[in-house]
Each structure stands twice: as structure tokens, then as C-alpha cells.
Amino acid sequence: MEEGKGRKIIMFPLPFVGHFNPMIQLARIFHHRGFSVTILHTSFNFPDPSHYPLFTFRTIPHNNAGGEDPMTQPDVSSMDLVAFIRLLRQTYAEPFRQSLAAEVGREKTVCCLVYDAVWVRNTEVAAEELGIRRMVLITQGVASFCAFAALPLLRDKNYLHIQASRLHELVTEVPPLKVKDLPVMETNEPEEFYLIATDMVKGANSSSGVICNTFEDLERLSLMDISSKSQVPIFPIGPFHKHNDNVLPTTKNIEDHVTTNWLNKQEPESVIYVSFGSLADIEEKELLKIAWGLRNSERPFLWVVRPGFVRGTEWLEALPSGFVENIGQKGKFVKWVNQLEVLAHSAVGAFWTHCGWNSTLESICEGVPMICTPCFTDQFVNARYIVDVWRIGIELERTKMDKKEIERVLRSIISKEGDGIREMCSELKERANVCLRKDGSSSKYLDKLVNYVMSFDSNALAS
Incomplete structure (x- = not known):
């Protein structure tokens, strides 16, 4: 494709896996349409550029004159996520402004800045000073974003002081949200969380446009809602990872081969794949409930337990002595997998998930039923839509988990009771495929997005 040849897009991802990955996928989509892409990234969690040879990476230095990155201080690891994001935004505000100015100074062909919605306070003034148009990437579902947009109203109506009697x-x-589904987070800084959420919405509405990793047939009503309340164009061009330019050859390591070989030995649609994302953590007692529930279900399982997932432990030390050995080939514990490959494997029959948006979309695209155990914010919204709107999963609340309930849910979703769910999964998978075809909704929106970005005058501010 030649549309964007000779033009550059600058991208600014949030340095968390669940936010970085969709930004990289979007970068590949733009690159495939002819644009060059430069990624400004914080010194915190800086990626290995050799893994992404299509793009130019620039490090945004932290603003600590003493030289040590404030994001790596020992007390940072004990912060809750809201406090951590506050520190992140403060640490990189001025360094981002300087880095953006330097990058624009290198090139006169910069079309726009595409940034994660969480960064809005860091980007608005800097982009306006340089006359750069801003496009916002929403890394969660549109239904979740609409729920964030409703927070001021919900706060006025006293919903956000959540009471157990109203859950x-x-x-x-x-x-269709219930009180327990509202996208809130346990934090010592509730006002800061509210500020972050409302900033995201205000920043999107003041930008030149919003890019969404979703598709029309999945979130039609939510897209209509956000479009009716926003003065800027909305571009639902997802699922990002299913665009042809994101289907990349991967080099498998030994662990990948071991996992694939284990899956190859399992019956079709028999395996429970378990993964709770890159940020959530659990107590030892929760690990034990999940482990015994999986064992007693007598279903084969593949469980990603990343190091540090269980508070106060390195990996699986909290499991009883001999537990892993007694499981044998019936279950497999791993520290990491290529999730896209696992979900696409014919042996996988269900995905027990935290309902992060990336995992939700990936499961939908492979037609895999979900067991929903959300942990915070938009995950609650996603779970409600999975269970009650799209009807492609079963709810298993974290607060009500015990090994008996886990065993019951795991057996039911793999058995004939789950046939109706599998049928809906197959239908939604086909819709995801259709939207990416030449005349599909996401393909059409992508063409509109490319033409829109091409129309930007790099020296003119967004209105």
C-alpha cells in the first residue's frame, strides 16, 4: 500500500502489556498502509526494539535529576495501580513534551500523534504547542468506555459508593450493567481514579478522532452511544490482531513446543485454558481453590501462572507438596504461552479468563467459550457483556469462588450444557471474520481512517 508513503505517525503507548500490544498491532496496520511509525516509549518497561524491526523507538527519559528512575524505587512495587498510574503520568509529563518536540523537529511529515487514552494529560498541551493533531486509541471495549463516560452521572446518583446490599x-x-459491574477499582486514591477515568473521556472528546479495537457487529449499540455523544469521528477497525498485517511468523522456543505437544495429545475441545492476564494477582488461598477446583473437575487444563501472580511467592510454592506431580499429564502449569496460538488450538474447549479486552477479543475470534472471573475496572463490564449480551460465557465471581463451584462450572461449560454457548461463539467468530473482509465494516472504517489521517495538515491544530 502506498497511501501513507513519506508520512510519519508518532505513537505513545502506556507501558503495560495489555496497552502496549494493541498499540503495536495498530502500528503494524498503519505501516502496512504505507506510513512510517515512531514509538515514543517510557524508560519504564522499555521494550526490545529488535522484536519490532518495522518501527523506530525513542526512549522518553524520566525526569529525576538524580539519575535513578523513580518508577523502579522499592516502594513503587507496593503501590496500587491507580497510584502507580498517577506517578507514571507525573514522571513523564515534561520529558514527553521534550521528546515529542525533538521528534517533530526531525521530521516535517508528521501526520499525527496516536496515544493511549490514559496519557491525555501528558499529550494535550504538548501536541497543541507543536500543532500536531491527536488521535486517541481506546484499548478497552467501547461498552466499558461508555461506562467510564457515565461515571459523573453515576457519582451524582451515589452509585459509586458501592453498597453490598445493592450489588x-x-x-x-x-x-445491562449491575452495580457490581461498574468499572471501579479498589484503591487508596479513589479521587485519582475518578480523575483518570474522566480525563480519558474528556481527552477523547477533545481529540481529532478515536480509534477502537472492536467491530461494529460486536458493539453496535455502544458505538451508536459514543458517536451520539461525541463530536469527533469514531473508527472501530478491530480486531487489530486479525488484520493480515498482524499475522506474523513466530519463532517458537522449547517451552512453546512442549505446550503444543501437550495440547496435541488432548481430545478436541476438552482443555480448560486458564490465564488471568498480566496485572492481576491473587492470595495463596485463591490459588489453592483454583488448583483443587481444576483437579477435581477431571478436565485437562493448561494454566498460566506467571511469576509473582501469587502474592508473596515466586511461582507454585503455595501448592501442596506433590500436587503438580500427582496431576501428571492431566494438567499443565506454565509461566507464559503464546495465547493466540493456544486459543486457536482445536484441543481448547474453554478459556477461564479475567476478561481483559485483548483476551476477550482473542477468545471471540477463535470461537472459544469463556469462564469469567473479572478482577477490576473494565473487566467487570466485559464479563457482563460476555455472559448476558453475547451469551458466550459463564460467570464465576472471584468473591464466591470455592473448589466445589469451580468444579461445577468447569464441568458444565465443557459438557453438553455448554453447547448453546458454543453455538453463539461460532456465530460471533464468523461475524469477526466477516468484518475484516474487503467490504466488511472494519475494512471500510480502516479506509476512512487512512484517508482521514492523510488529510491532516501537520502544521494545523485540531479544531
Whole structure:
């Protein structure tokens, strides 16, 4: 493709895996359409550029004159996520402004800045000073974003002081959500969380446009809602990872081969794949409930337990002596997998997930039923849509988990009881495939997005 040849897009991802990956996938989409891409990335969690040879990476230095990165201080690891994001935004505000100015100074062909919605406070003034148009990437589902947009109203109506007696009450302002589904987070800084959430919405509305990793047939009503309340164009061009330019050859390591070989020995649609994402953590007692529930279900399972997932431990030390050995070939514990390959494997029959948006989309695209155990913020919204709107999963609340309930849910989703769910999964998988075809909705929106970005005058501010 030649459309964007000779033009550059600058991208600014949030340095967490769940935010970085969709930004990289979007970068590949732009590159495939002829644009060059430079990625400004914090010194915190800086990626290995050799893994992404298509792009130019620039490090944004931290603003600590003493030289040591404030994001790596010992007390940072004990912060809750909201406090951590606050520190992140403060640490990189001025360094980002300087890095963006330097990058624009290198090139006169910069079309726009594409940034993660969480960064809005770091980007607005800097981009305006340089006359650069801003495009926002929403890395969560549009339904979640609409719930964030409703937070001021919900706060005025006293929903956000969540009471145990109201957890199952329908929130009539944002159906089909119940009070327990509102995208909140346990934090010592509730006002800061509210500020981050409302900043995201305000920043999107003040930008030149919003790019969404979703597709029209999946979130049609939510897209209509956000479009009716926003003055900027919305581009639902997902699923990002299914675009042809994101289907890349991968080099498998020994662990990948071991996992694939184990999956190859399992019956079709028999394996429970378990992964709770890159940020959530659990207590030892929760690990034990999950482990015994998986064992007693008598279903084969593949469980990703990343190092540090269990608070206070390195990996599987909390499991009883001999537990892993007694499982034998019936279950497999790993520290990491290529999730896209696992979900696409014919042996996988269900995905027990935290309902992060990337995992949700990946499961939908492979037609895999979900067991939903959300941990925080938008994951609650995603779980409600998975269970009650799209009807492609079963709810298993974290607060109500015990080994008996886990055993019951795992057996039911793999058995004939789950046939209706599998049928809906197959239908939604086909819709995801259709949207990416030449005349599909996501393909058409991508053409509109490319033409829109091409129309930008790099010296003119967004109105």
C-alpha cells in the first residue's frame, strides 16, 4: 500500500502489556498502509526494539535529576495501580513534551500523534504547542468506555459508593450493567481514579478522532452511544490482531513446543485454558481453590501462572507438596504461552479468563467459550457483556469462588450444557471474520481512517 508513503505517525503507548500490544498491532496496520511509525516509549518497561524491526523507538527519559528512575524505587512495587498510574503520568509529563518536540523537529511529515487514552494529560498541551493533531486509541471495549463516560452521572446518583446490599441492582443509566459491574477499582486514591477515568473521556472528546479495537457487529449499540455523544469521528477497525498485517511468523522456543505437544495429545475441545492476564494477582488461598477446583473437575487444563501472580511467592510454592506431580499429564502449569496460538488450538474447549479486552477479543475470534472471573475496572463490564449480551460465557465471581463451584462450572461449560454457548461463539467468530473482509465494516472504517489521517495538515491544530 502506498497511501501513507513519506508520512510519519508518532505513537505513545502506556507501558503495560495489555496497552502496549494493541498499540503495536495498530502500528503494524498503519505501516502496512504505507506510513512510517515512531514509538515514543517510557524508560519504564522499555521494550526490545529488535522484536519490532518495522518501527523506530525513542526512549522518553524520566525526569529525576538524580539519575535513578523513580518508577523502579522499592516502594513503587507496593503501590496500587491507580497510584502507580498517577506517578507514571507525573514522571513523564515534561520529558514527553521534550521528546515529542525533538521528534517533530526531525521530521516535517508528521501526520499525527496516536496515544493511549490514559496519557491525555501528558499529550494535550504538548501536541497543541507543536500543532500536531491527536488521535486517541481506546484499548478497552467501547461498552466499558461508555461506562467510564457515565461515571459523573453515576457519582451524582451515589452509585459509586458501592453498597453490598445493592450489588445485584440493575444500573438503569447504563444497562445491562449491575452495580457490581461498574468499572471501579479498589484503591487508596479513589479521587485519582475518578480523575483518570474522566480525563480519558474528556481527552477523547477533545481529540481529532478515536480509534477502537472492536467491530461494529460486536458493539453496535455502544458505538451508536459514543458517536451520539461525541463530536469527533469514531473508527472501530478491530480486531487489530486479525488484520493480515498482524499475522506474523513466530519463532517458537522449547517451552512453546512442549505446550503444543501437550495440547496435541488432548481430545478436541476438552482443555480448560486458564490465564488471568498480566496485572492481576491473587492470595495463596485463591490459588489453592483454583488448583483443587481444576483437579477435581477431571478436565485437562493448561494454566498460566506467571511469576509473582501469587502474592508473596515466586511461582507454585503455595501448592501442596506433590500436587503438580500427582496431576501428571492431566494438567499443565506454565509461566507464559503464546495465547493466540493456544486459543486457536482445536484441543481448547474453554478459556477461564479475567476478561481483559485483548483476551476477550482473542477468545471471540477463535470461537472459544469463556469462564469469567473479572478482577477490576473494565473487566467487570466485559464479563457482563460476555455472559448476558453475547451469551458466550459463564460467570464465576472471584468473591464466591470455592473448589466445589469451580468444579461445577468447569464441568458444565465443557459438557453438553455448554453447547448453546458454543453455538453463539461460532456465530460471533464468523461475524469477526466477516468484518475484516474487503467490504466488511472494519475494512471500510480502516479506509476512512487512512484517508482521514492523510488529510491532516501537520502544521494545523485540531479544531
